Amino acid sequence: MLVAAMAALACAPAAGAVAAEPGSLQGEVNAIKGTGSVGVVAESTGPRGHRFATAGQADSSTGAPAERYDAFRIASATKSFTATVLLQLAGEGRLSLDDSVEHWLPGVVSGNGNDGSRITIRQLLQHTSGIYDYTADLPVFASTAGFLADRFASYTPAQLVAVAMRHAPYFAPGAGWKYSNTNYILAGMIIDRVTGHTWQDEVTTRIIQPLGLRHTRVPGTDPFISGAHLHGYSNFGSGPTVDVTALNPTVGDAAAEIVSTTADLTTFYTALMRGRLLAPAQLAQMETTVPAPIWPNARYGLGLWWVPLSCGGGYFGHSGGAPGYNTLAGATPDGRRAAVVASTGDGDADSQSALDTLLDQQLCQAGR
Template identity: 65%
Template sequence: MKTELISRVVATTLATALASIALAVPAEGATAAVSVRGGTHHASDSTALKAHVDTIMKTGTVGVVVRSTGPHGTRNATGGVADQATGDPARPGDRFRIASTTKTFVATVVLQLVAEGRLSLDDTVEHWLPGVVSGNGNDGSKITVRQLLQHTSGLFDYTADFPEFASKAGYQANRYATWTAEQLAATGMRHAPNFQPGTSWSYSNTNYILAGMIIKKITGHDWTQEVTARIIRPLGLHDTLAPTTDSRIPGRHLRGYSAFGEAGPEIDVTALNPSAGGAAGAMISTTADLSRFYQALLGGKLLRPA
């Protein structure tokens, strides 16, 4: 994973559709709203932000929250509803499942451990997790920690063979089930790798399940504890959570809907045991907290320049 340090003022724009990948038809007449805090903005800036929200809403998204933070202050924009049943509008401070943005938090912890000299990006997965990556042509001795973070390991994505994400019926039957990282990794190992390590690129959630396991092996603590202690608390991300098995999103939040690519109406997919995503996608946050996190990360407050 590579990032570049930007200038002292980091501009960040963050947006989310409900449940990140869940799309549904918005309530009729849904509109977008923009608010501005701090600094000076031209009217065209807010108009442009609202236009982006309107464009996303036209795809059939239920609700959108957007935050733009830059040298002239912060703008928030929203569109649609947070809950189809109640019709409550989406608001800037709503929590939501941040899905794979979780990976950035996990990668940051791994890189902090590298900076502390507790592991190397060139260490093999086998070194830290003996026997975990094996079978069906998988070989952890040929995969490095760097390749996990960069999605160049070739490992099969476990979510492509996972009942909870495959269908409405699968979700409804398994959404409250608790999964261990070992079980998720084993699902990936049921399949042959997509390519030999380091020879190509393919997005795989299995990579970050393994990264979370390595964090625990090194620190003795679950990745959720390390992310909380190293990032969430120091940065004061009061609306950010790294849950383990709690299926709820506490406080005011966006609800998610998905049809899983099937015919018929979308179903509410808000309630979910986050262990299904683990270190690859379990976290909950807000646009304000994510903006603060990325400003700290890209501004050099969480990692050394190297």
């Protein structure tokens, strides 16, 4: 629920925002802009049709406004793509979700109490492996100075996993739930091993091309976003705000590398929920969830959050947070309603609440 200061924004749009009726998509985008975001783009689809709204700037240095088709770093929403490929491979009989990590990646998960023979692919995808999150131990995510020093550094997946292996696991495999990007770095490595192709190639040929996601890229080592895009801005909690758009995406790899748009993410999550990418058995496994105490009453499946809606039921989707970028995307289980929103800048303590509210209200209103 929005705090009083946020509610006031419905009557007084933020600077650079289009005036809108309270409760409208534009009003909700204006509210996000009012929390300190630089630019915001959003789309909503359902039986009532297709809507989009924008607020703020795509580039604060030029004053260029945020536009509907601007691309952005989707960060951890990448996980839904990676998990989909692994579930496709399971459906083809090329692996089992109950295979151990050790079976496919001998010796990679070891040391300091880590044991890949006790961790399954399913546990990687559901964040129940207990493996340490490597992002907590990289300077590029820690401070403005660390980011500026390392933003163009290139990492291999093995190097990222090695960072995590310097730490003991959070808990024994299957004994708890803890979000860890390392799980999806390993998932990408397993895709590489099973198929003989990179996970980037598999996502491209299995998802991006068949769905016609023309503005979705898996950029590899390219630190720049081509074409029209939102610039990201961050002060990493203190110090001056800097443009953080340029970043070597290998630091996110199969956990957070993809660049996309609200339109393409809408197409992806809608297609996923409608069974266009997975057979019923694999989609059912993807949607089998465990409690995930980050959002109230939220649960986590295999590369998907399940989040309850105020109007009843819930939606499947994913959030994504990278320096300077924040994304939230989701669709109802029948795929008839979907909403996606992306914002740039650090915002403030109310920013995530405002994004959550947009998805809740749009997915509820779209069904009325």
